[in-house]
Amino acid sequence: MGFGVRQFELALMHRMRDLNAERVEAAIEAIGASRAELRAAHTQWTRILHVRKGPAPLRAALGPPSHRGPQPFGSLTCEVLRWALPSWPELAYEVLLGPGGQVWNQWLVRPGGPVTLTFEELTPWRCVVADVQASFPGAAHGEGQAPHHWAVDFTHQDTTYRARFVYGLYQRLDVLRR
Template identity: 40%
Template sequence: MPSGKQAASAPFTPLDFQLVLLRRMADHNPGPVEDARHTLGVSIADMREANKRWQAMIRSPPHRARTPASRYRSVLGAPETVLTRKVGDLECEAWLWPVPLWPDLRFEALLAPNGSTVWNEWLIRAPEAEGPDLRTLEGLTPWSCTVDEAARAFPPARPLEGTAPTRWGLTFTAPDEKGVRREVVAEFTWGLLQRLTVR
């Protein structure tokens, strides 16, 4: 990857965006992130540089003038899939892009009805992919499921306020392998499960 001044002026690529996702996940779950980094053939410095460039890009005046939707298009290209989702009484567009690190997932940007504001941005299961069979706590391993999959598997799940942007939490009860129901807190980054705390 480019470095220094060259990196600052180089186009921000889909690979760079994957590194931004990983950088946030590393705070909670460094093991899988380290494996993914080796798969991509990048260094820790590359990951930090990509995140630094992303933060600078979304905060700089020229980029702040652009809508989040157009920013994602400029980095990821045209969406692979555009779906219509109902949010209450409103119909919204969901833009989906492939993420090579997670072939069965897609990055989704959920647009407000005005078509420019992004209401939500996270990883979801690809429409054609089969989701995990979540029955017990043992199935809730890092990166095994998305927010909506965990919520559907263990109702009623209660959302928790995230500790930072791009983070979500759920609390619910789920049986362990012996059938004993336990209360848990599941923490997600960019919509993907990172860690589980059993209370």
């Protein structure tokens, strides 16, 4: 069985089920996939990553990146690769490569830069980490509880929230303190 864009999206969704199972169920139904196909894509992607490292598996699955360019970080210059994915047309899957070509980070981003959202506009699968950072001054980033999970804590109207992300894509909001 080949591994292409559809299987890659399903592999991403498999991890997203950790935080937003209902949204993933709706998405796989909308694209005509089954839970078995979701699991098979995740298993196959995991096997591929154990054999091949760096960006090569992504290039094999997704083709050439739609964007490739340098990204300065202090005194380092890294390389950024981006691919468009049908399930998230306003976003791109971004891979940040360190100076030695190793993958430093990979997640969904908004190619044109973050948008500012109101609290009411925080909608699962519609915004990314940078959007929440730009929308809520003082937001603090943190690691999530599993691989490819991320968290952003922020305060809105005297309540502290934790926005949870998988592969940089917003999944759900938890109340931390009132």
